[in-house]
Amino acid sequence: MPTHIILIGGGGHALVVAEAATLAGHALAGFVDDQPPALLERLGVCSRLGTLESLAQFSGPRILCIGDVNCRRRLAARIDLTNAFNVIHPTAFVSPSARLGKGIYVGPNAVIHSRASVGDHAIINSGAIVEHECTVGTHCHIAPAAALGGNVSIGPGSLVGLGARILPSITIGDGAIIGAGSVVVEDVGNGAKVKGVPAR
Numbered sequence: 001m002p003t004h005i006i007l008i009g010g011g012g013h014a015l016v017v018a019e020a021a022t023l024a025g026h027a028l029a030g031f032v033d034d035q036p037p038a039l040l041e042r043l044g045v046c047s048r049l050g051t052l053e054s055l056a057q058f059s060g061p062r063i064l065c066i067g068d069v070n071c072r073r074r075l076a077a078r079i080d081l082t083n084a085f086n087v088i089h090p091t092a093f094v095s096p097s098a099r100l101g102k103g104i105y106v107g108p109n110a111v112i113h114s115r116a117s118v119g120d121h122a123i124i125n126s127g128a129i130v131e132h133e134c135t136v137g138t139h140c141h142i143a144p145a146a147a148l149g150g151n152v153s154i155g156p157g158s159l160v161g162l163g164a165r166i167l168p169s170i171t172i173g174d175g176a177i178i179g180a181g182s183v184v185v186e187d188v189g190n191g192a193k194v195k196g197v198p199a200r
C-alpha cells in the first residue's frame with residue numbers, strides 16, 4: 001500500500017515534491033494552502049484539502065513544501081509535524097550511514113554522503129551535494145547544484161544559494177544566507193549574509 005502524503009503548500013516547491021513522491025511510489029492525499037487557487041490545483045496535480053488550519057483534522061504523513069526558510073521555520077512551530085515524512089527522489093543517493101531527520105525533501109540527483117546528517121524539514125534540492133560527515137541543520141535549504149565539501153556544518157535555518165560551494169570543514173552559523181554561485185572559504189557567523197568568490 002502506498003503512503004498517502006499531505007503536502008503543506010501548493011506552489012512551485014510543492015510541485016517538485018509531489019512529483020518526487022509519486023516517482024518514489026507514494027500517493028498524494030492532497031495539499032493544504034491558505035491561498036487558493038494554488039499551482040498544484042491549477043495543474044491538476046492533486047486537490048486542496050483546506051487551509052493550513054484544517055491540517056489539524058488530518059492525521060496522515062505530511063511534509064512542508066514551502067521553499068522559504070523562514071516561512072518553513074515559522075510554520076513548523078505552529079502546525080503539527082509529529083508525523084512529518086521524508087520525500088526522496090528515486091535518483092538521489094543517500095548513504096546508508098547518513099542520518100536523516102523527518103520532513104526532509106531530497107531532490108533528483110542530490111547526494112547525501114557517508115555519515116552526513118540532515119535535520120528536520122530541510123531541503124536538499126536538485127543536484128545538491130552534501131559530502132561525508134557534513135551536518136545540515138533543521139529547516140535549511142541547500143539550493144539546486146550547491147555543494148558542501150566534507151565535514152561542513154550548516155546551522156539551522158540557513159540558505160545555501162544556487163550553485164554555491166562551501167569548502168571542506170567550514171562552519172556556517174544559524175540563519176545565514178550564502179549567495180548563489182558563491183565560494184565560501186572561511187567560517188560564516190550566525191545570521192550573516194555573504195556572497196561572491198571568495199564569499200564576503
Ligand code: JB2
Pocket residue numbers: 009010011012013014033034035038039065066067068071
Ligand atoms: O507565510 C507564507 C506562506 N504560507 C503559506 N509565505 C509564503 N511565501 N508562502 C506561504 N504559503 C504557501 O506556500 C503559498 O500560499 C504558496 O502555496 C506556497 C509558496 O509557493 P511559491 O510557488 O511562491 O513558492 P515555493 O515555496 O513553492 O517555491 C519557492 O522555493 C523553491 C525552493 C520558489 O522560489 C521555487 O522556485 C523554488 N524552487
